Amino acid sequence: MLAISLISHDDLDSVFAYRAGQPVSAARFLRDVAHLARQLPDRQHILNLCTDRYCFAVGFAAALLREQTSLLPPNYTPSFVERLKQSYPDIYCLADGEVDFQEGMVLRYPQFPETDATMPAIPAIPAERRAAWVFTSGSTGQPIAHSKSWGSLCKSAVAEAASLGILENSGMALLGTVPAQHMYGLESSVLLAMQNGLALVAEKPFYPADICACLAALPEPRCLITTPVHLRTLLSAEVKLPTVEFVLCATAHLAPQLVSVAEARFSAPLYEIYGFTEAGQVASRRTAQGPVWRLLPGVVLRQDEQGSYVRGGHVETEMPLSDVIERHIDGTFTLHGRAADMVNIAGKRTSLSSLNHHLNEIPGVQDGVFFVPDDSDATTKRLLAFVVAPGLRGEDILGALRNSIDVVFLPRPLYFVEALPRNATGKLPRGALIQLREYCTKK
Numbered sequence: 001m002l003a004i005s006l007i008s009h010d011d012l013d014s015v016f017a018y019r020a021g022q023p024v025s026a027a028r029f030l031r032d033v034a035h036l037a038r039q040l041p042d043r044q045h046i047l048n049l050c051t052d053r054y055c056f057a058v059g060f061a062a063a064l065l066r067e068q069t070s071l072l073p074p075n076y077t078p079s080f081v082e083r084l085k086q087s088y089p090d091i092y093c094l095a096d097g098e099v100d101f102q103e104g105m106v107l108r109y110p111q112f113p114e115t116d117a118t119m120p121a122i123p124a125i126p127a128e129r130r131a132a133w134v135f136t137s138g139s140t141g142q143p144i145a146h147s148k149s150w151g152s153l154c155k156s157a158v159a160e161a162a163s164l165g166i167l168e169n170s171g172m173a174l175l176g177t178v179p180a181q182h183m184y185g186l187e188s189s190v191l192l193a194m195q196n197g198l199a200l201v202a203e204k205p206f207y208p209a210d211i212c213a214c215l216a217a218l219p220e221p222r223c224l225i226t227t228p229v230h231l232r233t234l235l236s237a238e239v240k241l242p243t244v245e246f247v248l249c250a251t252a253h254l255a256p257q258l259v260s261v262a263e264a265r266f267s268a269p270l271y272e273i274y275g276f277t278e279a280g281q282v283a284s285r286r287t288a289q290g291p292v293w294r295l296l297p298g299v300v301l302r303q304d305e306q307g308s309y310v311r312g313g314h315v316e317t318e319m320p321l322s323d324v325i326e327r328h329i330d331g332t333f334t335l336h337g338r339a340a341d342m343v344n345i346a347g348k349r350t351s352l353s354s355l356n357h358h359l360n361e362i363p364g365v366q367d368g369v370f371f372v373p374d375d376s377d378a379t380t381k382r383l384l385a386f387v388v389a390p391g392l393r394g395e396d397i398l399g400a401l402r403n404s405i406d407v408v409f410l411p412r413p414l415y416f417v418e419a420l421p422r423n424a425t426g427k428l429p430r431g432a433l434i435q436l437r438e439y440c441t442k443k
Contacts, residue, residue, distance in 0.1 A: 003124035004154045006033070006061055009197045010169050012119060016193070017054045018173055019202040021217040024054065029061075030120040035112045036062040041105065045088040045133075047071050047081075048181065050096040054202040055109045056180040057190050059094045060132075064125050064150060070132040072181045074143050075423055078102075087145075127151025134183050136277045146278050155314035156187055156280050157195035159296040163284040164246065164271055169197030172245060173218040176225040177205060179424045183277050184250045188225050206230070208237035215242040223247065224266075228254045229367075229426030235261050244268050249287075250275070251425045253353045255361065259287045274335065279319040282310050283333070292332045303327050343372065343383065345408045355383070358404040362397060365389045367420050370411060371433050385411030386436060388419060415440040 009016060012027040036058055040046070046063045048070050050056040063070050071088065073080055078100065085091055085104060092105040099106060125131075131150040135143040166172060176189030193200040201218065205211045211234055215222060225248045226234070234241075235258065244266055250273040262270045274293050275281035283293040295301060298313020308325040311318035324336040337351035352370050359368040368387040387397060394414050401410055417440065421432035 002127040002151065004127050004151060006030070006064070006123045006125060007194045007197075008168065012122075014169070014197070015171060015173075015199045017057070017200045017202060018218060019052070019054050023199075027119055029054075029058065030122065031116050031118065032058045032112050033061040033065065033123075034120060036110070037065040039107070039110060040066050040068065040094075041092055041107065043068065043090040043092050043105075045069050045071055045091045047073075047084065047091055047093045047101075049076065049093055049099050049101075050109055051179075051204065052096050052109075052202045053176065053180050053189060053200055053204060055096045057194070057200060059109070060180075060190070061194075064129065064131055065123060067129065069130050072132050072183070072186065073135045074182075074429070076100075080143070125150045127154070132186070134186075134277055148280070149316065152280070152314045152316050153187070153191055154195050155298070156296075157191040159298060159313055160187065160192055160273070160281055160284070161196040163294065163296050164248070166192075166196060166198070170221060171197070171199055173199045173201055173222040174225055175201045175203070175205075175211075175214055175218065175222060177211065177230040178225065178227060178251075179204060182251075182425045183280060184227075184273065184275070184425060185225075187275075187281055188248060188250070188273065208234045208239050212239050212242060215244065221245045227251045227426040228258065229422060231262060232258060235265060241265050246271055248273065250281075251427055253357060254287060255357055256287070257361070263288055276319075276322065279310055279315045282315065291334050292328070293335060294332050301325070301327055301331065301333060308333075343409065345383075350405070350409055355385075355405060355409055358401060359385060359387065359397070361404075362389075362392075362400045364392045365397065369420060369428055369433070370409075371437070373437060374434070383409055383411050384413055384415065384437070386415045386417050386420060386433070386440075388417060 007026060009026040013025055015023040016026040016029040017024040040062055046068050048056055048059045050059055060070055071084060093099060093101045094107050096109040127150055129150045130147055131153055132148045133145045134148055135145050174189050174193050176185055178185035180186055180190050190200055203214050205214045223245045228249055231249060246268050247262055247266055247270045254272060259270050269286050272285055272287050273281045274283040282299050283295050285293045299310055299315055300312040302309050308321040309318050326334040337353045341352040343350055355370040366388040370383050370385045372383060398410055420428060421436055422428055
């Protein structure tokens with residue numbers, strides 16, 4: 001039976017994490033994991049809501065030792081939590097703060113003794129053990145659960161490091177603006193550290209000044225793991241950006257103009273990760289060097305008349321892609337957008353991602369998104385759009401769009417809103433946009 005070590009740090013006195021700027025050793029992490037594992041209830045499913053990334057990692061690892069499966073849903077609304085309770089009746093919650101988990105067991109993240117100086121052994125976890133149930137984001141419908149084994153998660157983290165040129169046990173500090181509970185956050189801000197001898201950062205800063213302060217407090221080498229939405233907010237602020245080894249981005253389309261600005265401001269390369277919940281991360285690229293994606297080590301892409309599929313490496317079962325892919329002879333590929341994002345009106349085709357790009361490039365637009373409502377059919381299909389643009393008028397935006405897109409794709413209507421209902425990773429769940437439309441039509 002193949003077993004994989006919980007962490008790959010070659011020196012247990014090396015830094016495993018930074019909390020409030022202070023280093024936490026790999027040995028301390030293992031001791032905390034062992035202490036928490038003994039306190040976990042005898043149940044099978046854990047909802048880890050710790051916002052401190054270090055606490056999350058301790059909880060995730062302790063659950064693995066107890067053969068418990070972590071549930072990582074796309075959101076924590078009361079309705080979705082209720083669905084989790086129905087599907088996983090023995091669920092309990094681990095939290096490091098106040099949570100709304102009515103009529104359910106909540107275990108508060110405890111304080112551990114700091115006087116324990118024993119040098120622990122690194123546990124080995126069976127590769128086939130189920131580590132998590134992860135859920136799709138719900139951006140195109142109802143979230144669906146997918147099983148992730150410990151082995152597949154570890155292989156993914158090692159493959160990601162190889163694709164980004166990260167040296168094992170380099171001690172690089174990983175600062176993430178994304179939650180650890182999201183697949184991208186789990187892979188790139190937690191497992192990447194655990195399986196490559198790096199250091200995760202407990203904090204999850206949001207505001208530009210906080211991101212810069214957290215980065216500046218970390219020793220070099222260090223990197224920033226973020227999303228297009230967070231990156232755009234950071235670059236729009238007049239703040240001095242600390243030096244980093246690289247910036248890593250994922251979860252949504254990244255405008256080329258934003259890439260060039262980011263690389264210039266940080267004086268460092270910007271990489272993107274492409275993936276989806278069912279398979280996890282499958283490819284990466286340095287976006288400034290062109291649109292081509294390179295598969296992570298071990299992953300293979302195949303195509304037939306039905307679509308595109310990936311398997312191999314950490315992708316244990318062949319998975320179909322929901323995106324339109326152009327495969328190149330050298331095994332790389334170009335991404336043309338989600339098949340579900342393609343819009344056909346009056347015989348003309350485009351993608352929602354392209355429309356969103358043009359909308360957000362208009363000066364004065366802070367955020368915006370096109371949307372195809374459920375009541376739109378093939379004969380009467382109409383696009384609408386939501387936009388955050390204080391100081392602009394509808395005719396300003398429509399006039400700018402006429403210069404960049406075909407008039408058949410102009411939004412009718414165009415709703416001005418104070419903010420878009422983005423989740424913690426910057427995505428816009430379809431259900432949230434439906435509710436926003438209902439709110440706008442009632443105003």
